[in-house]
Amino acid sequence: MFTEAYTVIPKGTFRDIVTSFLPFWEQTRLWVIARPLSGFAETFSQYIMEVQPGGGSSRAELDPTAEGVLFVVGGEITVSLDGKSHILTEGGYAFLPPASGWTLRNQGSTTARFHWIRKAYEAVEGLEKPDPIFLNEKxxxxxxxxxxxxxxxxxxxxxxxxxxxxxxxxxxxxxxxxxxxxxxxxxxxxxxxxxxxxxxxxxxxxxxxxxxxxxxxxxxxxxxxxxxxxxxxxxxxxxxxxxxxxxxxxx
Missing domain, CATH: 2.60.120.10 (Jelly Rolls)
Incomplete structure (x- = not known):
């Protein structure tokens, strides 16, 4: 259902024929479930990412203004930032500030699935950028x-x-x-x-x-x-x- 006030995208629409691909992501496909568009998702984009073992990207985010949140729903991913690696399993959460140069790999043995939410960060004079955050909902x-x-x-x-x-x-x-x-x-x-x-x-x-x-x-x-x-x-x-x-x- 697509209306002026709300949209509902049921799970049955996430099929192989509606997947997308991204530059510099290997062994990866995704479903775009929100994107900035007049009358829909004006402030953010959201992807359901599916990365095969060995897949990922060393140039994950190409937009220097974009901040991101990752939330893992299956498998395992390794996110590297500022020389440190963080392993995220199911329930894992990461906040990634803009222009942070993070990378991601699936170093596990099963397919990794996670949400990637992106927003153009609105900087405010006198406020520093937020720090990276790595947590698990548990x-x-x-x-x-x-x-x-x-x-x-x-x-x-x-x-x-x-x-x-x-x-x-x-x-x-x-x-x-x-x-x-x-x-x-x-x-x-x-x-x-x-x-x-x-x-x-x-x-x-x-x-x-x-x-x-x-x-x-x-x-x-x-x-x-x-x-x-x-x-x-x-x-x-x-x-x-x-x-x-x-x-x-x-x-």
Whole structure:
């Protein structure tokens, strides 16, 4: 479904015939699930990357203004930055500042799958660029949302008070029966990739059933709500743009 307020891309569309390839990436293919486009994903791009053993890139990011987040959903990747190598397995997270010259290899024996979210970094005079971050979701305690008895929680890889960051990529988790009990509206653009489970999600005035492997895009101010009926947890990877003045000109 592609509307002015939201888009839903179901997992069944991610087939071999819609893959893409990138310069200087070996033994790699990807699915582009979001890209800057009028009326869709204005601030970010998001890829589902698939890298075979031995594959990867020594020139991973060609845009010096682009910051990136990697999140591993299968296999293992080795990300090298500033002379150090970081092995990321399932649940692994990396924040990569712009112009950092990072490289990536799959040194494991199985196919590696990960999300790569890219955004043009909005520098602010007086604020330094954010530092690289390498974590795993297992090492980050989820933060329960108020008045939900822990049924709705957010795994935050970045300190929300660190204004050097102009985007957040988090994991939102609902226990069975968990809800967003009101129609939220946000100034931030949202990208949501369902990692686990299923739920009924409100997008603008529509209720849509989504499950693991589906992707949703919500424009700024699009009302949203959620009911996670179970039987297991409902989890999604969430992108949003934060901590910057609203642009008054596109020049």
């Amino acid at each position: 090492d980050v305690p989820p933060t329960p949302m108020p008045d939900t008895n822990g049924a709705w929680a957010t795994t935050r890889f970045v300190d929300p008070n660190d204004l050097r960051h102009d985007m957040h990529v988090t994991i939102v988790t609902f226990e069975p029966g968990g809800v967003i009990p009101f129609a939220e509206t946000h100034v931030m653009e949202h990208g949501l990739y369902v990692l686990e489970g299923k739920a009924v999600y409100r997008l603008n005035q529509d209720w849509v059933e989504v499950e693991a492997g589906d992707f949703m895009w919500l424009r700024a101010f699009c009302p949203q709500a959620c009911y996670a009926g179970g039987p297991g947890k409902f989890r999604y990877l969430l992108y949003k743009d934060v901590n910057r003045h609203m642009k008054l000109s596109r020049l």
